[in-house]
Amino acid sequence: MSAAPPPSPAMPTYLGMPAFPDAARRAVADERLRANLRHATTTIRGRRAGAVAELDDWDALREAGKQIKDHVLANLGHYLRLLEENVTAAGGTVHWARDAGEANRIVADLVKATGETEVVKVKSMATQEIGLNEALAEEGVTAYETDLAELIVQLGDDRPSHILVPAIHRNRSDIRDIFLARMDGAPRDLTDEPAALAEAARRHLRAKFLSAKVGISGVNFAVADTGTLVVLESEGNGRMCLTLPETLISVMGVEKVVPSWRDLEVFLQLLPRSSTAERMNPYTSTWTGTHPGDGPRDFHLVLLDNGRTATLADEVGRQALRCIRCSACLNVCPVYQRAGGHAYGSPYPGPIGAILSPQIRGIGSDVDASLPYASTLCGACFDACPVAIDIPEVLVHLRARAVEDGPRHPLERASMTAAGWVLRSPALLRAAQRAASASRRVVGRGGRIGRLPGPLRAWTATRDAPVPPPESFRRWWRRTDGGRA
Amino acid sequence: MNAREEILGRIDGIFPARPAAEVAADHERIDRRYRRAHHGGGIVDLFAERVADYRATVLRAAPSEAPGLIAERLAARPGRYGVPAGLPAAWVPAAAAIVRDPSAGELDGLAGAVTGCAAAFAETGTIVLDHGPAQGPRALSLVPDFHLIVVLAGQIAPDVPGGLERLDPRRPLTFVSGPSATSDIELDRVEGVHGPRTLEVVIVA
Numbered sequence: 001m002s003a004a005p006p007p008s009p010a011m012p013t014y015l016g017m018p019a020f021p022d023a024a025r026r027a028v029a030d031e032r033l034r035a036n037l038r039h040a041t042t043t044i045r046g047r048r049a050g051a052v053a054e055l056d057d058w059d060a061l062r063e064a065g066k067q068i069k070d071h072v073l074a075n076l077g078h079y080l081r082l083l084e085e086n087v088t089a090a091g092g093t094v095h096w097a098r099d100a101g102e103a104n105r106i107v108a109d110l111v112k113a114t115g116e117t118e119v120v121k122v123k124s125m126a127t128q129e130i131g132l133n134e135a136l137a138e139e140g141v142t143a144y145e146t147d148l149a150e151l152i153v154q155l156g157d158d159r160p161s162h163i164l165v166p167a168i169h170r171n172r173s174d175i176r177d178i179f180l181a182r183m184d185g186a187p188r189d190l191t192d193e194p195a196a197l198a199e200a201a202r203r204h205l206r207a208k209f210l211s212a213k214v215g216i217s218g219v220n221f222a223v224a225d226t227g228t229l230v231v232l233e234s235e236g237n238g239r240m241c242l243t244l245p246e247t248l249i250s251v252m253g254v255e256k257v258v259p260s261w262r263d264l265e266v267f268l269q270l271l272p273r274s275s276t277a278e279r280m281n282p283y284t285s286t287w288t289g290t291h292p293g294d295g296p297r298d299f300h301l302v303l304l305d306n307g308r309t310a311t312l313a314d315e316v317g318r319q320a321l322r323c324i325r326c327s328a329c330l331n332v333c334p335v336y337q338r339a340g341g342h343a344y345g346s347p348y349p350g351p352i353g354a355i356l357s358p359q360i361r362g363i364g365s366d367v368d369a370s371l372p373y374a375s376t377l378c379g380a381c382f383d384a385c386p387v388a389i390d391i392p393e394v395l396v397h398l399r400a401r402a403v404e405d406g407p408r409h410p411l412e413r414a415s416m417t418a419a420g421w422v423l424r425s426p427a428l429l430r431a432a433q434r435a436a437s438a439s440r441r442v443v444g445r446g447g448r449i450g451r452l453p454g455p456l457r458a459w460t461a462t463r464d465a466p467v468p469p470p471e472s473f474r475r476w477w478r479r480t481d482g483g484r485a
Numbered sequence: 486m487n488a489r490e491e492i493l494g495r496i497d498g499i500f501p502a503r504p505a506a507e508v509a510a511d512h513e514r515i516d517r518r519y520r521r522a523h524h525g526g527g528i529v530d531l532f533a534e535r536v537a538d539y540r541a542t543v544l545r546a547a548p549s550e551a552p553g554l555i556a557e558r559l560a561a562r563p564g565r566y567g568v569p570a571g572l573p574a575a576w577v578p579a580a581a582a583i584v585r586d587p588s589a590g591e592l593d594g595l596a597g598a599v600t601g602c603a604a605a606f607a608e609t610g611t612i613v614l615d616h617g618p619a620q621g622p623r624a625l626s627l628v629p630d631f632h633l634i635v636v637l638a639g640q641i642a643p644d645v646p647g648g649l650e651r652l653d654p655r656r657p658l659t660f661v662s663g664p665s666a667t668s669d670i671e672l673d674r675v676e677g678v679h680g681p682r683t684l685e686v687v688i689v690a
Contacts, residue, residue: 040672060519067515075508077496090655096488148678149669165669172670194675198667202678209679210593210628228654236627236665236680243623244589254492259512261654265646266519272609276674279535280609280662283680285623291657294622305488309495 019366020374023343024335033340036171041331047277048328048384054279055269064266066388069322072257073312079224079257080303086227090289092299099306104135106302107216107249111141114247116213120205122231122238123147124218125163125325126251126304128347129360132216143216144208146237148201155182161341161349163327164275169340172197205237215241215296219252220324221267222301225260228288229301232271232281242285248296253304255312255321267324270386274326307360316397320355322387327352329381329391335374344371351381355394363398363405372398522643528607529690532641535610539663540676541684551635551689555599556580558633558685564596567625571618572601576635592624597631597681603658605641606648610663612636612686613648615656623659632681634661638690 027033052058072079084094097103111119119136121127121143133143133154145154152167153160156178160166167175172192179186179200186200217238221230229250231238242248258264272281290299312318330336330350341349345367346357354375358368372395375381381391477483486494524531537543546554556578559566567587568577576599577583584591601619605612612634614620626632642648652658665680676682 036671044668044672055520055523057519057523060516064515064517064519071511071515074500075503075511076500077493077502078505078508080493080496096492098488098491102488146679147669148667152669165672167669168672175670194667194670194673195677197670198675198678205679206593223654226654234665235667235669235678237678239623239627239659240679243627254496261649262646265649266517268645268649269519276668278662278674279538280606280611280660282539282661282663282666284658284660286654286658286660288655288657291616294616294624294657303492305492305495309492309499312496313499 018345019370020339020343020345021370023345023367024339024374027340027343028338030340032171033169034338036169036174037337037340039171040165040168041337044277044331048274048331051273051277051279055273061266061269062386062388065270065324065386066322068258068263068266069255069387070319072259073255073318073321076254076257076312079259080254082224083222083227083257084303086225087222087229087289087299087301088227090227092227092289092301095300095302097302097304097306100130103130103251103302103304103306104132107132107251108136108139108141110247110249110300111136111214112139114214116141118142118144118208118212119214119216120144120146120208120212120241120245121150122215122217122233122241123150123166124216124251125347126218126253127216128160130251130304130306132251144205146205146209146235146241147233148198148235148237151201151205152178155179159342160347162330163325163348163350163352164330165327169342209237209240209244212241212245214247214249215245217241217248217250219250219256219301220271221264222252222257223259223261223264224257226288228261228286230264230284230286232284234276234282236283239283239285242287243295245296247298247300249300249302251302251304253306254308271324271326274324274328274384274386307362310362311356311359314359314397317355317359317394319389320352320359320394322389323352323356324387325352326386328384328386329389332380332384334376334378334380339374344374346371351375351391351395352389355389355391355398358398358402363402369402372396372402520644521646523608524643528641528643529638529688531643532605532607532610532636533688535607536612536663536686537610539610539666539684541610541663541686543686543688545688545690548689551687552576552578554687555633555635558687559597559599562596562631565594567592567595567598567621567629569600569619569621569625571621572599573619576601586621587625589624592628595629597633597683598626598629599633599635600626601635601637602640603656604648604651605636606643606645607641608644611645611648612661613652614659614661615652616659617656623657626659627680630681631683631685632661633685633687635687635689638688641688 095106136143149165149167162168176192220232272278329352333351336350344353348356354371358371375395377392533543552575559581565582567584570586602612603615664676664684665678666676667678668674
């Protein structure tokens with residue numbers, strides 16, 4: 001028998017991860033990273049706008065997507081029981097996992113029961129979230145990522161920085177260098193042409209696909225009333241992993257269930273256009289249990305809670321569970337575009353990560369307490385979200401929770417209390433504004449104020465403030481008699 | 486308490502379980518004012534145009550011309566082709582080297598595969614295989630580097646909602662929208678990774 005698993009947190013905070021402001025300050029100084037991100041996010045933003053504009057009923061689809069997801073969340077117990085019943089009836093086996101450690105234990109035991117020491121994986125946010133690859137490695141099982149971007153991240157011994165394109169921080173010449181240094185059998189004359197890089201990945205993984213006995217996937221949608229699982233992808237690596245192995249293990253967050261087959265008519269329009277700006281992604285696979293003579297003989301579905309029921313309990317925060325992982329909010333976010341995905345210290349970066357990570361993990365660390373502040377509240381993420389998650393609303397809500405529950409709450413609460421006190425009193429506001437104007441001459445660098453000494457330190461430690469104008473509006477109004485003088 | 490009971494217990498504590506009929510009635514009330522289809526007519530032309538946008542090769546043929554056209558396409562790429570045993574005989578060129586229902590071990594050595602399909606969506610240029618007799622198991626149209634799909638005009642639905650209605654979710658399904666591709670390098674679409682890098686579609690009308 002194996003030893004008891006070591007205690008594991010809900011979702012690993014990347015080891016040694018600094019709070020968002022420190023990580024972001026470093027990332028913003030990296031010119032190459034910023035150039036790669038700017039190029040990729042600008043390209044996809046333009047294409048996505050075109051793909052969305054092509055459908056004149058986009059708002060109606062978005063509203064339906066939101067309502068279906070809200071309906072699922074309000075009846076989650078019903079739909080999970082129904083899904084379990086139908087997956088089981090179709091020949092699959094359903095497992096339930098309270099947290100990351102339990103899910104990893106279930107998957108590791110299933111793999112070991114096959115006698116195999118290698119598995120092929122389709123890109124999956126849920127398995128990133130639970131740190132499955134690392135957990136399998138500890139059990140002597142090697143997991144091969146087969147998605148091109150995940151392969152780049154894995155070969156580069158790197159971390160994902162985007163939900164859809166985990167290697168977005170790498171440009172084509174970075175990728176060529178990683179392949180030449182780390183990929184067995186990479187041609188010595190490999191160029192940085194995307195087609196050549198894709199060809200190299202194809203050759204590298206082909207033998208793995210053809211010999212793999214165990215495949216591991218995530219799930220985009222699970223249809224409760226038929227027990228059907230749905231995976232969207234582009235490269236065909238998903239089809240390989242879902243079809244060729246004898247055993248398939250799929251890990252899904254409990255919120256991924258949808259009521260009926262018909263509901264896919266909404267999400268199969270919303271998701272591809274929002275994520276890759278395509279009318280449809282190249283490949284979508286659906287399967288229901290096992291299919292004699294075609295595909296895996298053994299199918300296991302792991303239903304993962306890992307902080308999702310805690311998120312469900314929060315009336316404001318639960319809308320984050322509507323997320324379909326399209327990553328449109330990352331591509332439009334001015335903070336993400338400058339700071340990059342690594343600064344968020346989580347597999348879920350960007351605006352959605354800033355509301356998902358602290359809720360799933362709980363606000364127990366510096367990084368999670370700082371994530372709700374990783375935003376200018378400009379609202380671009382809300383506009384882009386295909387299921388209308390009001391990310392700014394949740395951010396503000398979580399800021400309040402971070403102040404109440406977070407690790408730095410005495411300092412933060414003191415400064416917020418001070419701010420509230422200043423804002424409520426016109427005389428004090430006047431004094432504060434004069435002090436701020438005075439500070440302009442002293443500490444304004446590059447048009448921004450960095451860290452301030454004294455009582456304003458708590459505020460400026462986590463955010464750069466714009467340099468105040470030389471004269472406040474209130475002073476200008478008094479001096480000019482409302483502009484008449 | 487086991488994990489299942491504990492998770493369902495937490496959920497029921499937040500949203501208590503309700504009778505299935507009430508849940509179904511709520512589901513019926515979801516606001517679905519989106520379109521059933523974005524185009525009214527010209528569905529076959531729209532489908533051809535949208536598939537071609539993915540850089541697939543799209544060819545059109547009358548039923549009597551289809552066998553000749555398929556033979557011509559395969560002759561352009563010499564090699565052995567896999568076909569499912571249920572593929573209509575007229576679509577199987579007599580002159581080509583054909584392997585009926587190839588075994589799993591034979592697939593990687595094939596030049597390509599020829600299959601039919603279950604349905605298609607014009608708006609998105611999508612073809613769906615349900616892996617019935619004219620399509621073969623999923624691996625047949627996945628492992629070889631070339632896939633020729635014969636689509637009958639009557640199989641084309643205008644859009645996603647009507648297309649999904651034609652499918653049986655109890656069957657394994659593969660939705661194909663163009664050849665294998667990736668957006669993983671600088672978020673730009675590049676055709677050709679692990680699935681068939683060449684997709685040819687013959688529309689029979």
